[in-house]
Amino acid sequence: GDSVTQMEGPVTLSEEAFLTINCTYTATGYPSLFWYVQYPGEGLQLLLKATKADDKGSNKGFEATYRKETTSFHLEKGSVQVSDSAVYFCALLARAAGNKLTFGGGTRVLVKP
Amino acid sequence: DAGVIQSPRHEVTEMGQEVTLRCKPISGHDYLFWYRQTMMRGLELLIYFNNNVPIDDSGMPEDRFSAKMPNASFSTLKIQPSEPRDSAVYFCASTTFKITTNEKLFFGSGTQLSVL
Numbered sequence: 001g002d003s004v005t006q007m008e009g010p011v012t013l014s015e016e017a018f019l020t021i022n023c024t025y026t027a028t029g030y031p032s033l034f035w036y037v038q039y040p041g042e043g044l045q046l047l048l049k050a051t052k053a054d055d056k057g058s059n060k061g062f063e064a065t066y067r068k069e070t071t072s073f074h075l076e077k078g079s080v081q082v083s084d085s086a087v088y089f090c091a092l093l094a095r096a097a098g099n100k101l102t103f104g105g106g107t108r109v110l111v112k113p
Numbered sequence: 114d115a116g117v118i119q120s121p122r123h124e125v126t127e128m129g130q131e132v133t134l135r136c137k138p139i140s141g142h143d144y145l146f147w148y149r150q151t152m153m154r155g156l157e158l159l160i161y162f163n164n165n166v167p168i169d170d171s172g173m174p175e176d177r178f179s180a181k182m183p184n185a186s187f188s189t190l191k192i193q194p195s196e197p198r199d200s201a202v203y204f205c206a207s208t209t210f211k212i213t214t215n216e217k218l219f220f221g222s223g224t225q226l227s228v229l
Contacts, residue, residue, distance in 0.1 A: 043204055043206075043220030044204070049217070099144065101158070101218055103156045106156060
């Protein structure tokens with residue numbers, strides 16, 4: 001079945017450091033890929049998405065590129081802020097699987113001033 | 114729009130009691146998802162509905178769990194009897210895929226369930 005694997009956290013960084021969170025997937029067909037973010041005490045919200053190979057999703061300084069050849073969708077940000085402290089989830093949507101969104105395990109990121 | 118509304122926000126109950134979690138999706142959304150989040154298992158899909166009909170309930174852990182969607186604006190997740198291992202945050206999410214470029218889930222704030 002479809003699955004998403006992302007690096008385990010927690011990831012602890014200093015402000016202005018470079019952030020990378022690895023995400024790989026297995027899916028039938030051509031899924032859409034997403035990064036969701038969960039701030040403390042809140043539900044998940046969409047951060048960015050990409051719907052086909054080589055697409056780059058971007059939002060709030062975060063970027064991720066859909067790499068079909070490596071089945072990856074790594075999240076990056078060049079200079080993190082304390083406000084980026086959250087849990088980040090990689091996810092895929094395979095229409096062939098009935099519009100079911102499959103999430104990775106989540107990666108907790110803590111940015112220290 | 115008020116977004117996806119879940120109630121209660123927090124629930125503390127004793128083992129063996131019945132627990133009912135409630136969700137009001139965003140108006141016009143035809144898909145509704147129930148997820149459970151724990152430290153050990155991360156975010157698990159329990160069940161989802163399309164047009165009020167359950168499509169996939171393979172994630173429901175056991176017969177103690179049941180979910181209903183009697184109409185387009187309301188869904189419940191019931192646990193009877195509850196057990197301490199059911200303690201988790203339960204999220205409801207809704208969306209519509211009628212717009213092909215949408216593909217975005219809107220999550221509620223969750224219900225923090227503690228079973229003592």
